[in-house]
Amino acid sequence: MTLYRQIAILVSFLLVTILISILMIIFNTIINSSQDSLYKNAQNSATSLSLSLASSGGDKAMMSTIINANFDNSNMEKIVLTNMQGELIYERLRQKNKLNIPVLFLNLISFEAPEAVAQVSSGWKLIGILSIKSDVNVVYLELYKTFKYLVSTFLVVSFVALVALNLLLHFILKPLVGIRKQAESILNNEFIIQKKEVFTLDFQDIVKSMNSMVERVENIFKEGNKALSFNKDLLYKDHLTNLYNREYLILKLNEYLSPDNVNNGGVIIMLSISDTAKINKLFGHQKTDDLFRVMAKQIIESTAHFNDAVVSRLNGSEFNILIPQIALVNCELLLKEISKEILDLFEYFTLNEKNIGVHIGATAYSLEQQIAEVFASVDYALAQAELLDFGQYYLQMEDSTEIKGKEQWREILKNAIQNSQIKILNHAVVELETNKNIHFTTSLSLVSENRTYKYGEFIALAMKLDMLDELNIYLLKNILLDAQKLKEQRVYSIQLNASFLEGRDSVYKLKEILQQIPKNISTKAIFEIPESTVCNNLEHSSSIIELIRSHNFDFGISNFIAESKDFAYLKDLQPLFLKSNKDFLLKSSATSLSTLNMFLASLSIKLIATGVNTKDELEQLKKLDIKIIQGAMVDTL
Amino acid sequence: MLKYYSMKFILILLTISTMINANDYISKSTIDKVEHKYNSKAKKRFITLNNNLRDELPKDELIKIKKVNDYFNKVGYSTDISLYNQKDYWATPNEFLAKNLGDCEDYVIAKYFALRYLGLNTSKLYFTYVRSTKFNTPHMVLTYFETPDSIPLVLDNNKFEILPATKREDLKPIYYFNGELMKKKKHKKWDQLLENIKRDKI
Incomplete structure (x- = not known):
């Protein structure tokens, strides 16, 4: 839960509690005051009525008439006159009408009807005791009206206060939103500097620190990018021409x-x-x-x-x-x-x-x-x-002599797909420090008429025979669905052919292929896209990557030879890894590799050496701080 | 010689202090306060009242009434305006005795609470608003009803003798009041009085 929400809930709770308390205090004061004033009225009525009754000289008829006259013109519930022995002389009671007030409200306020008492005398002789009880219905109605008014006022005040609070909190915590965006942006390799001056003193230092951190990360990225381009020129360019x-x-x-x-x-x-x-x-x-x-x-x-x-x-x-x-x-x-x-x-x-x-x-x-x-x-x-x-x-x-075998190859490939003669080969990609499999990279082999064809031997022909799509569908379905069936927790890295990806309708084709994969599939897969494909058409590649990510898969870059003039595309696309042939890495200078490593670390991208087949190569790569490898040497680790 | 009188004074004080006990009408702390605020004469009045009331406790109601009436009627009369700078003020029994001055309501109040202390049923006692035909002024007396239907006895600060009401032709009764009859406090003067007594106002 965000800090804003927590503070908003807390302050809203406090605010509402305070307002409810105020409402209750006001209402209780009104109840007490009403009860007080009702009793005073009753007492005054009792006193004045008792004085009136004193003039009756103890005559019952006279007293009854005086009581009737008072009762009919009053808000009294009852008037009772008893003699000094407590026996009833005369009484008047008002029939209670049903109030149009919710029962809950009546139970809530528990208003006590006050009863006032006065002595009735005639000369020095005591005649009796007059008891008057006020009619509370009138007060109930008034109280209910007041209650409704108070509640509606309370609701309006609460609403206004909460809106004001919301605005105030937004204003006060605005820098935090900025800081959060900055932090999120850093994770996405974007660099945002907060330029607006922060009002809240406590946040000023945080914003300064965040800005300074963002600037540093940005500088690391820029310097790395510059150094990589420079190293590339040094390594691969003829300085004269x-x-x-x-x-x-x-x-x-x-x-x-x-x-x-x-x-x-x-x-x-x-x-x-x-x-x-x-x-x-x-x-x-x-x-x-x-x-x-x-x-x-x-x-x-x-x-x-x-x-x-x-x-x-x-x-x-x-x-x-x-x-x-x-x-x-x-x-x-x-x-x-x-x-x-x-x-x-x-x-x-x-x-x-x-x-x-x-x-x-x-x-x-x-x-x-x-x-x-x-x-x-x-x-x-x-x-x-x-x-x-x-x-x-x-x-x-x-x-x-290629044309000669084309039709034969078409038959071989067709049969292989139909009869599942294409086998999927998984090669582990291993982190050297932990000896842990990062993922499994996949390739195909074809078995036909007791002969096994390697991927390289049939894929070029498949391309020429326009059968690449069928092979890709076969590959994806078999890897992902088999893994799902076996409930494997492995991560698979699937190479997509450059020629397939660079085709005009590749996005559409890949979409069709991915649509054939059930959406709820739990197998994790990473699609490898060659660096040249990305560099040749960044926009097109971005669409492919977006499509891949929309199906909850991820992507990495293969065949990386630091081809691009600007490596900002790595920041924008955020691949999981770069796969580079060991030849490229071994021929690179230690300085340029160190720059590459630093640059990739600033973007959280892993560098993987491929084709590592000998112990010598492995040792050299280790010296160059290469931490993840793929190739025959993996089996010896 | 001086030493002799000093010793005598201390002995008197000790004797006085031993006479004050927990069941007294007025507590020791109140008496101390009275002495501190007023003087030793005021204190003496309180001690005397305590002693007198203690003596009256086992006696007949009528004797109690007479003793209380006599004691408080010795207090001087003064208007509320000159004493409290208020037109109408109901003083507590302690204020009344400490100042040794008061108006008709103050006499009635002091007598009422003293008689209550002495065990009289308060339903027999009424603050009675009367009109003095002699002076043609409003006045208040304490009336005692032996039974609800009997003719009350009048305890008046103007006329020290306790007489049946029928023999008081100089007074015309208007209104009877007994605070204890009320179920809840709601008589302005009476409520204030009880509050002041509770606070031990002197």
Whole structure:
């Protein structure tokens, strides 16, 4: 319960108690005063009537007449005259009318009808005692009227007082609301500073402290973000041309060659400037640097319209262009354009020496290849290009036999889904300090005709055969529903394919898939979204994440290689974890990893190293303060 | 010589103090207060009253009435205006005796409470509002009814002799009042009087 509510209840209770007490005191005073005045009236009536009766000389008829005259013109309930021995001489009683007053009220006030007594005499002789009792009905009616008025006044006063109290409390406790919002915002990685001056003295220090704390957390975040971007530039950028370097190319190629990556096929182009030593000699270093800068700019411009293209400078004279999702034959135009532009550039720089020129070799890459094979292939293409004249390029053509197996694969996948031949494999993700399973990451294997196919072997084909949705539904249903049936308390981490997520209708498709999962399912699941997917289209990714969260699931980021220029998206999206390949982490400097760790700690995001398969890797990662791992080494812990 | 008188004075005081006991009409503490506020003469009046009343306790009603009437009629008359700066004030018996002054109501009150102490049934005693035909002024006397139907005896501060009412042609009865007859306190003067007595007002 909030402090406001507690204070409001307490003060309201006190206020209502005070008002009720005042109401009761006033009402009791009125009752006492009424009773008092009623008795006084009765006593006065008794005295004056007794004086009147004194003139009767003890004559009964006379006395009765005097009593009748008084009674008929009074509010008396009864008048009784007895002689000195207590025997009745004469009496008058008023018949009681039923009052139009609630019985509860009558019982509540217990009003006593006062009775006054006076001595009646005639000369020195005592005639008797006169007793007069007032009629309380009149008073009851008056009291009930007063009571109704008091209660209605009380209600109005209470209402006004409570409204005023509410406003006052809101005003006084306003800083607390601000402080609460600040605290909640920090949890959501938002930084709000209270600028308004606080009226309540006690809250001023709290607001100051909160503002100071928010500022500090914000600074940690900003500094971390800045340091990460700076480290990224240091690690992955060629300082002369601002192109990516060889390290980055390897990381991206590694990522692209993953089975579930939409970019797992395309073209890799190598450009080599011949005799750079001569260029340096002719122009001097500064002009040569200018030449390379302009060249880099031109290559970037020429490849800008290709999605996810990576342009890098591998060494002093070699440049590389990685263009996913394109056939080798379709990039000839680009190669011609780049070749012409470089030659024009040389001309512009008056480089007309015969040994100075550019060689361009290109080849296709595909999922089936290892990184080393891709580099060997493109190196071969470049070597072949170097045999050609400047300005020409060499294409190392691919040998595709994939079409042959497509229909067979369709059958295999269909049967596997129908006959539940796809097995779900769970791999534990472990926290090193506690040896505790953080969650289980899932992948699939397919068993067909006594052969087991790994995830990478069939997922690319499923993508091409447009069967990814069926596989995703199969995966989700089996993981979540099986876990529900087995009442497992495990947390599952489910990888969503980049190509699936990046599709235009992925939100709609995922919605349809999630709708097939019962809403009351208790199994906890985290969906992994690749970093590249998030960075490529933050808005689209946000919609997917929102959808996931609306079904009470959570999300984490996979394949993290610190790709983005700004890491503020982590603050906005708040993933549970970042999964990064051990290669990325091991190649990063200790300083940049420490910055990354600090940055992620400020956002409460866990960093998980994936593909940790050897003891050596594990030890190195431990030294780099990596606390959670995934991979073959998990089984040895 | 001086020593002799001092010793005698102390002995007298001791004798007086031993005469005051718990069942007295007026308590020792009240008498001490009276002495403190007024003087030793006032104190002596109270002690004498205590002694007189104690002596009268076992005696006949009529003797009691006479003794009480005689004792209080020795107190001087004074109007309420000059004594209390009020037009009409009912003084407590202690105020009346301490000041040794009072008006007709004060005599009636003092006699009434003394007789009540002496065991008289208060239903026989009435504060009686009368008109003095002699002086043509309002007046108050205490009347004693031996039986409800009998002719009352009049205890008056103007005429010390106790006579049957029929022989008091100088008085015309107007109204009888007995506070004890009332079921609840509601007579303004009577209620105030009881309150003052309760507070031991002197």
